[in-house]
Amino acid sequence: MDKVTLQNVHNQIKPYIHRTPVLTSQLINDMCNANVFFKCENFQKMGAFKMRGAANAILNLNQEQKSRGVVTHSSGNFAQALSLAAKKIGVKAYIIMPENAPQVKKDAVKTYGGIIIECGSNIQSREDEAHRIAIEKGATFIHPSNDDNVIHGQGTAALELLEDYANLDCIFTPVGGGGLLAGTLLAAKYFSKNCKVIAGEPKEADDAYRSLLSGKIEKNETSNTIADGLRTHLGDRNFPIIKADVEKIVCVEEDEIIHAMKLIWERMKIIIEPSSAVAFAALLKNKGTLINKNVGLIISGGNVDLSNLPFNK
Amino acid sequence: MDKVTLQNVHNQIKPYIHRTPVLTSQLINDMCNANVFFKCENFQKMGAFKMRGAANAILNLNQEQKSRGVVTHSSGNFAQALSLAAKKIGVKAYIIMPENAPQVKKDAVKTYGGIIIECGSNIQSREDEAHRIAIEKGATFIHPSNDDNVIHGQGTAALELLEDYANLDCIFTPVGGGGLLAGTLLAAKYFSKNCKVIAGEPKEADDAYRSLLSGKIEKNETSNTIADGLRTHLGDRNFPIIKADVEKIVCVEEDEIIHAMKLIWERMKIIIEPSSAVAFAALLKNKGTLINKNVGLIISGGNVDLSNLPFNK
Numbered sequence: 146m147d148k149v150t151l152q153n154v155h156n157q158i159k160p161y162i163h164r165t166p167v168l169t170s171q172l173i174n175d176m177c178n179a180n181v182f183f184k185c186e187n188f189q190k191m192g193a194f195k196m197r198g199a200a201n202a203i204l205n206l207n208q209e210q211k212s213r214g215v216v217t218h219s220s221g222n223f224a225q226a227l228s229l230a231a232k233k234i235g236v237k238a239y240i241i242m243p244e245n246a247p248q249v250k251k252d253a254v255k256t257y258g259g260i261i262i263e264c265g266s267n268i269q270s271r272e273d274e275a276h277r278i279a280i281e282k283g284a285t286f287i288h289p290s291n292d293d294n295v296i297h298g299q300g301t302a303a304l305e306l307l308e309d310y311a312n313l314d315c316i317f318t319p320v321g322g323g324g325l326l327a328g329t330l331l332a333a334k335y336f337s338k339n340c341k342v343i344a345g346e347p348k349e350a351d352d353a354y355r356s357l358l359s360g361k362i363e364k365n366e367t368s369n370t371i372a373d374g375l376r377t378h379l380g381d382r383n384f385p386i387i388k389a390d391v392e393k394i395v396c397v398e399e400d401e402i403i404h405a406m407k408l409i410w411e412r413m414k415i416i417i418e419p420s421s422a423v424a425f426a427a428l429l430k431n432k433g434t435l436i437n438k439n440v441g442l443i444i445s446g447g448n449v450d451l452s453n454l455p456f457n458k
Numbered sequence: 459m460d461k462v463t464l465q466n467v468h469n470q471i472k473p474y475i476h477r478t479p480v481l482t483s484q485l486i487n488d489m490c491n492a493n494v495f496f497k498c499e500n501f502q503k504m505g506a507f508k509m510r511g512a513a514n515a516i517l518n519l520n521q522e523q524k525s526r527g528v529v530t531h532s533s534g535n536f537a538q539a540l541s542l543a544a545k546k547i548g549v550k551a552y553i554i555m556p557e558n559a560p561q562v563k564k565d566a567v568k569t570y571g572g573i574i575i576e577c578g579s580n581i582q583s584r585e586d587e588a589h590r591i592a593i594e595k596g597a598t599f600i601h602p603s604n605d606d607n608v609i610h611g612q613g614t615a616a617l618e619l620l621e622d623y624a625n626l627d628c629i630f631t632p633v634g635g636g637g638l639l640a641g642t643l644l645a646a647k648y649f650s651k652n653c654k655v656i657a658g659e660p661k662e663a664d665d666a667y668r669s670l671l672s673g674k675i676e677k678n679e680t681s682n683t684i685a686d687g688l689r690t691h692l693g694d695r696n697f698p699i700i701k702a703d704v705e706k707i708v709c710v711e712e713d714e715i716i717h718a719m720k721l722i723w724e725r726m727k728i729i730i731e732p733s734s735a736v737a738f739a740a741l742l743k744n745k746g747t748l749i750n751k752n753v754g755l756i757i758s759g760g761n762v763d764l765s766n767l768p769f770n771k
Contacts, residue, residue: 166479187727407764414500414729414760447727451720451769 146297148335154201154294155301161200161233165189165302167309170413177428179435182313184306187417187447191257194302194445195226195289198324201298202287203227203234211236213283218264218271220246221374222446223289228259239284241274249450290322291380300328306441307336316441319423320344320353320387320394321375325445327383330390340441341392345427347371348396352378353387357394371402371455374420374446395427402426403455409444416447419455459610461648467514467607468614474513474546478502478615480622483726490741492748495626497619500730500760504570507615507758508539508602511637514611515600516540516547524549526596531577531584533559534687535759536602541572552597554587562763603635604693613641619754620649629754632736633657633666633700633707634688638758640696643703653754654705658740660684661709665691666700670707684715684768687733687759708740715739716768722757729760732768 168183186194203215214237217227224240231238240259242251243266254261264274279286288295302325303316316333320326326344333340346353347370355363362384368376379387397405406422408429409415417425421444428435428442481496499507516528527550530540537553544551553567557576567574577587592599601608615638616629629646633639639657646653659666660683668676675697681689692700710718719735721742722728730738734757741748741755 192727410729410764414505416723416727416729451723451767454764454767454769456764456767 146331151297151300151304151331151335154297155304157204158197158200158298158301161190161230162196163189164305167306168413168415172412173408177432177435177440179432179437180439181428182306182310182439182441183413184302184441184443185415186302187415187421187444189446191222191225191229192446192448193222193226194299194325194443195222196230197301198295198298198328199223199226199230199287200234202292202294203230203236205294206285210285213285214239215287216241216275216278216282216284217287217289218242218275219289220250222448224250224254224259225257227287228254228257232258237284239278239282241271241278243271247450288380290324290377291382293382296324296327296383296386297331298328299325300332302443303329303332303441304336306443307332307340310439310441311337312439313337313340313441314438315341315343315392315435316443317343317345317424317428318443319372319375319420319445320346321420322377323353323379323383323387325443326391327386329443330386334390342390343392343427343431344394345424346394346396347375347402347423348398350376351396354394354396356384357388357391360388371399372419372423374418375423395430397423397426397430401430405429407456416449417444418446418449421445421447459644464610464613464617464644464648467610468617470517471510471513471611471614474503474543475509476502477618480619481726481728485725486721490745490748490753492745492750493752494741495619495623495752495754496726497615497754497756498728499615500728500734500757502759504535504538504542505759505761506535506539507612507638507756508535509543510614511608511611511641512536512539512543512600513547515605515607516543516549518607519598523598526598527552528600529554529588529591529595529597530600530602531555531588532602533563535761537563537567537572538570540600541567541570545571550597552591552595554584554591556584560763601693603637603690604695606695609637609640609696609699610644611641612638613645615756616642616645616754617649619756620645620653623752623754624650625752626650626653626754627751628654628656628705628748629756630656630658630737630741631756632685632688632733632758633659634733635690636666636692636696636700638756639704640699642756643699647703655703656705656740656744657707658736658738659707659709660688660715660736661711663689664709667707667709669697670701670704673701684712685732685736687731688736708743710736710739710743714743718742720769729762730757731759731762734758
């Protein structure tokens with residue numbers, strides 16, 4: 146990977162993504178004594194940055210592979226992203242989802258043209274089913290976060306942010322599977338002078354924090370977090386990038402996530418999902434170190450279940 | 459009022475307001491078979507278009523009047539708007555609020571520097587108290603909607619929308635007190651060739667609809683609507699403008715308001731208040747007449763109580 150390659154990735158996926166806006170809030174700037182630039186991937190197609198990596202992964206297939214389709218296991222944003230990117234590129238997408246996944250998530254995948262294959266609710270069943278479809282259909286398996294092309298695609302959000310604001314001192318992202326964080330690290334490396342990257346992670350699913358401490362990929366011991374997009378763990382493609390260059394990983398409590406989410410909803414009038422609030426909670430927790438700095442933050446997505454919000458509990 | 463005067467109003471209030479963005483959604487365009495341009499006053503200062511009229515009303519006072527302050531009765535967005543505009547211009551704002559108004563609304567007014575004067579919860583008590591403060595402090599009473607300067611200020615949202623999109627066939631607004639609707643009618647008259655203005659109103663508070671039928675100002679018989687900003691009635695300053703030029707007033711049911719609100723939240727990832735959803739519900743109800751048209755819609759505001767949303771009931 147180098148600067149030109151990442152630029153080419155961006156050019157390649159441009160027809161399939163929105164260039165999302167960057168928003169600011171005077172109130173939040175005053176509160177943080179910093180200039181905070183929110184890169185709004187909640188306004189991305191299908192509502193999350195995952196569209197970028199999914200599009201890039203499919204575009205990197207050859208014609209033979211494209212004709213056979215792609216397969217992934219996800220019940221979250223990547224399932225929707227792969228379905229929509231595949232539809233736009235004219236490729237079949239098989240989505241392995243637990244049979245007990247919420248109907249609303251199944252419906253979203255169907256809306257975007259994905260072909261749902263149900264599996265049991267444990268990891269083994271999910272991986273077995275993905276393997277079976279890959280063999281049976283000849284479909285290419287695309288991992289939601291531990292895939293070079295996915296990582297590079299996700300990096301284009303920070304690339305755009307740095308094109309718009311070249312003098313950022315740091316960028317905050319959430320970390321779950323590690324695709325967005327690794328991609329952001331690559332973008333900061335090639336498209337900024339010295340922009341540091343800081344990740345926010347739920348304390349309840351702190352595998353990345355502990356992986357950085359131990360130097361090897363750790364698994365989550367708990368995953369009881371409202372930030373449902375961040376319950377996954379790092380992989381061998383993104384962890385080396387993260388380990389090499391991330392400035393730090395900030396763990397945040399559940400009440401800090403909800404507070405951060407409410408602040409953005411109430412003050413900026415935009416809908417962000419809990420995973421995005423994790424990055425903002427990390428920023429708020431570290432605001433003492435950010436005085437007068439130019440700070441980017443990737444709002445990763447805006448897909449929430451409006452009938453199950455954390456505000457009135 | 460003429461084109462130049464309205465342009466001057468806009469120039470005068472510019473330092474005190476945001477030029478709010480205009481958003482579009484491919485999904486909503488496809489759903490309506492039209493091009494819909496959402497003027498996002500939910501991103502306005504204090505979260506609603508009311509900032510425009512409040513600023514204009516205060517800026518039109520003379521120095522003597524400014525030194526004595528302004529007074530209004532409102533427990534909604536106009537209370538916050540007058541407080542904030544007054545603070546920015548350096549004027550005192552006395553806000554008459556029922557003693558049983560929600561604490562969150564009182565806190566918002568205090569945050570913006572308004573001086574709260576409590577009154578009883580009936581209209582007589584509210585008006586008596588406003589009158590008393592006007593006498594005692596020499597403060598100028600500013601009505602939330604039935605005031606020429608307020609009407610002209612509110613019209614600048616549509617003025618900006620028409621500056622950005624000159625070829626709109628029509629603009630939808632909500633109608634409550636009538637300030638936004640009357641202002642939008644003036645803007646359409648002076649800044650478009652033949653842009654019609656259509657208002658949405660809750661069936662549960664359909665005074666404007668009935669006023670248009672009878673030709674005189676009618677009062678609400680019920681006001682049991684989720685669109686709490688639209689429970690007020692028209693006045694003698696805005697009704698003549700509305701009566702002369704509005705294309706039609708579309709009444710919508712409560713479930714249509716909630717459906718429209720949910721659609722915007724889920725698909726556009728922006729927070730709009732129920733009053734704004736009334737205008738969008740009216741658009742959806744009339745989409746058969748809008749095929750291939752360029753349609754503006756004023757998203758009036760985004761102030762909602764997150765602990766009391768209609769989605770999980």
